Structures are given as structure tokens and as C-alpha cells.
Amino acid sequence: GLTGDGRTAVYLYNRHRSGAAALFLLNGSTPGDYLMVDDCPSYNKAVKELKLIDLRCMAHIRRKFVEALEAKRHKDYLNKVIIKIGQLYRLERYATKKHFTIEQRTELRQKYSSVVLAAIKKLLLNSGFSVLPQSSAGIAINYFLNNWNEATRFIEWGALPIDNTPDERINRPFTIGRNNWMQAGSENGARWMAILYTIITTCKLNNIDPEEYLKEVLMLLAVRPENGDVTDLLPVNWYKKKNG
Numbered sequence: 001g002l003t004g005d006g007r008t009a010v011y012l013y014n015r016h017r018s019g020a021a022a023l024f025l026l027n028g029s030t031p032g033d034y035l036m037v038d039d040c041p042s043y044n045k046a047v048k049e050l051k052l053i054d055l056r057c058m059a060h061i062r063r064k065f066v067e068a069l070e071a072k073r074h075k076d077y078l079n080k081v082i083i084k085i086g087q088l089y090r091l092e093r094y095a096t097k098k099h100f101t102i103e104q105r106t107e108l109r110q111k112y113s114s115v116v117l118a119a120i121k122k123l124l125l126n127s128g129f130s131v132l133p134q135s136s137a138g139i140a141i142n143y144f145l146n147n148w149n150e151a152t153r154f155i156e157w158g159a160l161p162i163d164n165t166p167d168e169r170i171n172r173p174f175t176i177g178r179n180n181w182m183q184a185g186s187e188n189g190a191r192w193m194a195i196l197y198t199i200i201t202t203c204k205l206n207n208i209d210p211e212e213y214l215k216e217v218l219m220l221l222a223v224r225p226e227n228g229d230v231t232d233l234l235p236v237n238w239y240k241k242k243n244g
Contacts, residue, residue, distance in 0.1 A: 007202075008205070009197075009198060011201070012194055013190040013191045019042050019044065019045035022046040027050070029052060031050065031052070033050075034054075034055055035053070035055065036055040036056070036057060036161065039146070039147055054150050055150055055153050055154065055161070056150040057151075057164045057165075058085065058089075058151060058154075058163045059162075059163035061085070061140075061144050061151055062085045064136075064139060064140035064143055065078050065082050065085070065140045067136060067140070068136035068139070068140045069082075071136045071137070077123070077127055077128060077129070078140075080123060081120060081124070084119055084120045087116045088113055088116055088117070089162070094108075095158075102157070102158040103158060107158075109154065109158065110155055110156075113155050117152050124141050125145075199214075202234075202235045202236065206235060208236075208239050217233050220233060221233065
């Protein structure tokens with residue numbers, strides 16, 4: 001079946017990394033919808049105008065502490081924080097293994113994850129050394145503290161993700177590929193690239209073979225009227241129709 005339960009990935013090309021681009025992408029959202037992003041100012045306008053509730057990715061936060069370890073300073077302290085973050089993930093894995101309902105996961109988070117978070121907050125505020133803002137440890141600590149409310153909001157409701165690791169995983173091939181080119185040839189080429197990544201990534205999210213999908217859909221498109229409806233040929237709809 002669909003491993004992503006019908007999840008859809010969307011890539012949108014925009015020439016500028018502006019708040020207007022984020023607002024265009026998210027327009028149509030319902031006030032109170034949750035949005036997980038990194039600490040990117042481009043989304044501030046959209047979050048405010050559309051009345052969205054923003055979240056921060058715990059994996060992204062953890063990575064900053066792991067990167068700080070490479071500087072080989074304050075190793076014991078950094079390891080303590082990383083271990084505590086690991087405890088949050090162990091609780092999440094336990095809930096998943098036990099097939100917890102949303103309500104059960106909410107209860108687990110509020111009873112146990114909140115205690116771990118309190119211990120992490122204490123560590124962040126009492127590092128035991130002078131925190132230099134531009135040091136790798138300082139960047140990690142300040143990033144977590146500056147985004148504390150957004151990063152810990154997941155404990156309020158069991159349906160909220162602790163991170164966006166699945167999205168980062170499917171984005172990885174794109175990120176690696178991006179290092180192999182500096183330009184997409186033209187703005188039109190960049191738009192087509194975004195469309196192709198949208199299709200292929202949505203297939204991967206839902207365990208659909210992209211090659212099988214494209215082979216069949218391209219043949220079906222050839223006999224469709226130029227302005228005909230093609231919503232049934234979107235990856236998830238195509239899969240559901242094909243598999244009854």
C-alpha cells in the first residue's frame with residue numbers, strides 16, 4: 001500500500017528567497033495549521049499573516065550540537081545535551097513500537113518528554129563555561145534557546161512530529177545533486193526541475209515505482225486532450241486507481 005498514506009511533496013521554484021515566495025506557497029492554509037521550518041526569516045510573514053503555528057526540527061537542533069563536537073571543546077557538556085535529546089527520541093520510538101494512539105503519545109510526551117526537556121533547558125542555561133556566541137557550542141546553545149517554544153511545541157499534541165527527518169531524507173538526493181550544478185540553465189528549466197522533483201519525490205514518499213509510473217502516465221497523457229483533466233494521473237491517484 002501507500003507507505004506515505006497519500007503524502008505529497010511539492011517543490012516550487014522562485015527566483016528570490018523572499019517572504020512573498022513563502023506566502024505564495026502557503027496561501028490557502030487554514031489559521032492554526034502547523035508549519036515546520038528551520039529558523040528562516042522568509043517564513044515569518046507567512047506565519048504571521050496566515051496565523052500558522054510554527055515548529056522547529058529537533059534533528060536539525062541535534063545536528064548543531066554534533067557539529068560542535070568537531071571543535072573538540074566542551075565535549076562532556078555537548079555529549080550531555082545530545083544524550084538528553086536522544087532520550088526524547090527513545091520515547092518517540094517506544095510510542096511507535098507500541099502503536100500508541102495520538103492521545104497516548106500526547107500523554108507520554110506530557111508526562112515524560114516534558115521532564116527531559118526541563119533537564120535540557122537547565123543544561124542550556126547553565127553550561128558551566130562562558131558561551132561565546134560565534135563558537136560552535138554557542139551557536140548550538142543559542143539556536144536551541146532562541147527557538148525553544150517552537151522546538152518543544154510537539155509535546156502539546158501527539159500528532160505533531162518531533163522533526164522533519166522524512167522530508168530531509170527525501171530531499172537528500174536533491175541536495176547532493178545541487179552540488180553538481182550551479183544553474184538550471186534558465187528560469188524555465190528551474191521550474192521544470194521543480195515539477196520533476198515534485199513528481200519523483202511524491203512517488204518515493206508513497207512507495208510508487210517512479211519508472212513504472214512515468215512509463216504508463218506518459219502514454220496516457222499522449223492521448224488526453226490538450227487541456228483535459230489529469231488529476232487522476234497524479235501519483236497517489238494513479239496508484240489508488242491502479243490498485244483498486
